[in-house]
Amino acid sequence: MDTAPNFILTPLAPLAPELLLICLGLLLVVVDLFLGEKRHILPWLAALGTLTGLFLLGNGSGHFSDGLFGGMYILDAYSLFFKVICLIGVLFTVMLSVRYLDTEKMHQGEYYSLLVFAAVGMMVMVSAADMIVLYLGLELMALSVYCLVGLLKSDSRSNEAALKYFLMGAFSSGILLYGISLIYGMTGTTDLQLISQRLTELNLADNTLLFIALGMVLIAFSFKVAAAPFHMWAPDAYEGAPTPITAFMSVGPKAASFAVLGRILLSGFPELHVHWGPLIAGIALLTMATGNILAISQTNIKRMLAYSSIAHAGFALLGILATSNEGVSAIMNYMLIYAFMNMGAFAIIIMLNNRERRGEQLKDYRGLAQTNPVAAALMLIFMFSLTGIPPTAGFIGKFYLFLAAMNAGYTGTVIAAVILSAVSAYYYLRVVRYMYMYDSEKGEAVAMSPSLTAALIFAVIGVIGLGVAPGWVLEMASQSLPALAQ
Amino acid sequence: MNLSISPEAVPLIREGIFVGLIIVTVFGALLATLAKRMTRAVLGLVVCFLGIAGIYYFLNSPFVALMQLLIYVGAVAVTICFAIMLAEPDERKLAAKTPGMAGPLAVLLGATVTWVLAGTAIKAEWMAPAVKINEGSVKDVGVSLLTTYSMVFELVSIVLLIAILGSLVIARSGRDKAEC
Numbered sequence: 001m002d003t004a005p006n007f008i009l010t011p012l013a014p015l016a017p018e019l020l021l022i023c024l025g026l027l028l029v030v031v032d033l034f035l036g037e038k039r040h041i042l043p044w045l046a047a048l049g050t051l052t053g054l055f056l057l058g059n060g061s062g063h064f065s066d067g068l069f070g071g072m073y074i075l076d077a078y079s080l081f082f083k084v085i086c087l088i089g090v091l092f093t094v095m096l097s098v099r100y101l102d103t104e105k106m107h108q109g110e111y112y113s114l115l116v117f118a119a120v121g122m123m124v125m126v127s128a129a130d131m132i133v134l135y136l137g138l139e140l141m142a143l144s145v146y147c148l149v150g151l152l153k154s155d156s157r158s159n160e161a162a163l164k165y166f167l168m169g170a171f172s173s174g175i176l177l178y179g180i181s182l183i184y185g186m187t188g189t190t191d192l193q194l195i196s197q198r199l200t201e202l203n204l205a206d207n208t209l210l211f212i213a214l215g216m217v218l219i220a221f222s223f224k225v226a227a228a229p230f231h232m233w234a235p236d237a238y239e240g241a242p243t244p245i246t247a248f249m250s251v252g253p254k255a256a257s258f259a260v261l262g263r264i265l266l267s268g269f270p271e272l273h274v275h276w277g278p279l280i281a282g283i284a285l286l287t288m289a290t291g292n293i294l295a296i297s298q299t300n301i302k303r304m305l306a307y308s309s310i311a312h313a314g315f316a317l318l319g320i321l322a323t324s325n326e327g328v329s330a331i332m333n334y335m336l337i338y339a340f341m342n343m344g345a346f347a348i349i350i351m352l353n354n355r356e357r358r359g360e361q362l363k364d365y366r367g368l369a370q371t372n373p374v375a376a377a378l379m380l381i382f383m384f385s386l387t388g389i390p391p392t393a394g395f396i397g398k399f400y401l402f403l404a405a406m407n408a409g410y411t412g413t414v415i416a417a418v419i420l421s422a423v424s425a426y427y428y429l430r431v432v433r434y435m436y437m438y439d440s441e442k443g444e445a446v447a448m449s450p451s452l453t454a455a456l457i458f459a460v461i462g463v464i465g466l467g468v469a470p471g472w473v474l475e476m477a478s479q480s481l482p483a484l485a486q
Numbered sequence: 487m488n489l490s491i492s493p494e495a496v497p498l499i500r501e502g503i504f505v506g507l508i509i510v511t512v513f514g515a516l517l518a519t520l521a522k523r524m525t526r527a528v529l530g531l532v533v534c535f536l537g538i539a540g541i542y543y544f545l546n547s548p549f550v551a552l553m554q555l556l557i558y559v560g561a562v563a564v565t566i567c568f569a570i571m572l573a574e575p576d577e578r579k580l581a582a583k584t585p586g587m588a589g590p591l592a593v594l595l596g597a598t599v600t601w602v603l604a605g606t607a608i609k610a611e612w613m614a615p616a617v618k619i620n621e622g623s624v625k626d627v628g629v630s631l632l633t634t635y636s637m638v639f640e641l642v643s644i645v646l647l648i649a650i651l652g653s654l655v656i657a658r659s660g661r662d663k664a665e666c
């Protein structure tokens with residue numbers, strides 16, 4: 001055809017992890033269809049596939065490319081790092097799901113498939129160098145997660161959570177698209193690198209409309225990472241969703257959204273830092289305050305962890321605020337650490353779970369140290385880490401974030417963050433107090449399962465390991481940065 | 487019949503068509519939001535889509551106008567009709583609306599956002615429109631979808647697959663406890 005432009009077929013080998021996961025997602029649907037009762041192999045298949053995906057990611061780490069499909073898809077160490085976090089999140093979720101799905105009698109095989117497709121969406125998001133690809137990745141992830149939240153169909157709280165999440169999510173996607181279309185109208189491109197170039201060429205740094213457009217993009221991503229004042233959906237969605245999905249939402253989609261936010265702001269709009277800097281500082285402060293203060297009054301532990309996840313989003317925003325390689329590598333490090341400690345805490349909640357939703361109320365933790373000392377000790381470690389007490393990894397994560405923001409000159413914001421971090425000790429350590437200071441009421445035995453044990457061991461190794469030897473992650477994170485912020 | 491139009495009348499007619507299309511769109515949108523019966527709301531949506539298709543055509547994008555008609559009026563509206571038919575919503579519940587501050591506040595907020603956006607957008611200097619590939623014909627759109635935008639094209643298909651899969655998972659067996 002003579003109308004076709006010169007077109008070179010993009011080699012697909014660098015996309016191996018994404019392609020593998022797409023095939024895995026499809027395979028899970030088909031296997032579920034034909035296996036009927038032998039569905040218990042689904043989680044194993046999902047875990048095996050995710051592990052292979054991680055292996056392929058590691059394998060491809062030497063072959064970076066900054067322009068697959070005409071520059072729409074970037075493979076760099078930055079995206080690789082976040083992809084690893086996302087896949088670790090999926091792996092944890094699969095391990096947490098096995099027993100939970102049994103107790104809740106949820107046997108939809110599509111559960112694992114949707115989880116894997118959500119992972120594909122996140123991988124596309126973090127690699128996207130073009131707003132359109134980014135949006136499609138976001139939708140792929142979001143659609144899968146909306147469905148996963150509503151999978152407890154006989155539970156009205158799950159229905160409510162899914163509907164709220166869906167409506168809010170669709171609304172924020174609309175705002176994002178509006179912002180993207182305005183940016184396209186001003187710069188004539190959706191490519192982030194080109195946007196950055198055109199901003200200087202066309203002298204758009206002080207353009208009001210561009211500022212509004214960027215504001216819309218910021219609002220949309222504040223929705224996605226549940227930053228105040230756009231956090232309203234999070235507590236309801238987190239509380240109503242099946243617990244493994246709550247854990248997944250607070251780790252995977254959040255990390256991916258932060259990755260994208262970092263890429264858009266630092267690679268697409270570095271010139272506008274004077275405008276978005278104060279805005280992000282304000283959002284970060286408000287988010288930390290809202291999350292930490294509202295978490296104090298919660299008696300439902302899933303809801304408390306939802307507010308805690310809002311608060312942690314506020315802390316992570318400090319890294320974007322810093323606009324330096326140091327700040328971005330601090331976010332990357334923090335997201336990895338957060339994945340381990342949050343997954344660990346949720347693993348304990350799921351361990352206590354039975355058909356009556358035990359383990360979700362704070363009072364269910366009374367006297368856990370007597371009935372199950374190991375679980376209580378592990379929960380203690382995860383709560384310490386979430387608070388940020390050394391030698392756990394949570395301390396290292398917060399330390400580098402605060403340091404980066406401090407070096408960038410946001411001393412006031414950092415002081416507020418430290419104070420609010422101290423506030424957070426109240427509600428995290430309250431769980432510890434319930435476990436150690438009170439007597440147990442019923443003394444119910446805790447049922448374990450191999451996959452849950454594996455998840456707990458994995459999480460505790462991560463939390464302690466990253467806390468004791470943090471150097472290599474930071475080094476890996478900072479090594480990825482020259483590509484991002486030129 | 488002699489239908490010669492004086493050159494002075496051309497801009498007037500153009501404005502007239504544009505305003506007419508906008509009235510159709512806004513009327514459809516109002517019908518969709520204010521109607522108390524679901525089926526009428528869908529009809530309003532169809533009118534709104536038609537108006538938007540007209541605006542696309544007016545703005546010299548026949549392909550997009552055609553797609554708007556085919557996909558939104560032809561497919562989306564029909565799908566919504568099917569969903570309404572299958573779900574049989576309780577129409578009486580829609581009629582009962584509690585008056586409160588939310589309505590006026592929403593109108594105020596919406597008006598402010600529209601005002602600010604329209605105000606800045608009119609004043610802004612837009613990029614020249616992107617290079618038009620051969621009048622946006624179907625063939626050229628197809629070629630660029632499968633070459634330059636091949637990745638986007640494939641991604642869209644995965645997103646649609648998940649949308650179908652997800653809606654089936656959610657809808658299947660309803661809220662029947664025995665099944666799930």
